[in-house]
Amino acid sequence: MNTLADMPNIGPVLAEKLCQAGISTTAALLETGAEEAFLRIKAGVDQGACLHMLEALAGAVAGVRKSQLPPERKAELKRFYKAL
Numbered sequence: 607m608n609t610l611a612d613m614p615n616i617g618p619v620l621a622e623k624l625c626q627a628g629i630s631t632t633a634a635l636l637e638t639g640a641e642e643a644f645l646r647i648k649a650g651v652d653q654g655a656c657l658h659m660l661e662a663l664a665g666a667v668a669g670v671r672k673s674q675l676p677p678e679r680k681a682e683l684k685r686f687y688k689a690l
Contacts, residue, residue, distance in 0.1 A: 615662035638663035
């Protein structure tokens with residue numbers, strides 16, 4: 607994987623938002639994690655960031671499509687999102 611857009615669920619728009627949030631490489635996203643990356647996007651780039659974006663980021667970090675995330679992980683992400 608050379609670019610963010612090579613990761614599952616990361617298209618050009620989300621890749622650009624990640625870059626604007628200071629996360630410009632796959633290694634940086636893996637190190638930052640889905641939740642922190644989401645918080646950075648929501649705080650500084652896109653206040654309307656939604657649960658689907660959070661799930662997309664989690665899938666990218668896990669190396670799977672967001673639809674393949676385990677139900678427990680999806681529930682964890684939903685709790686995190688609702689707590690914001």
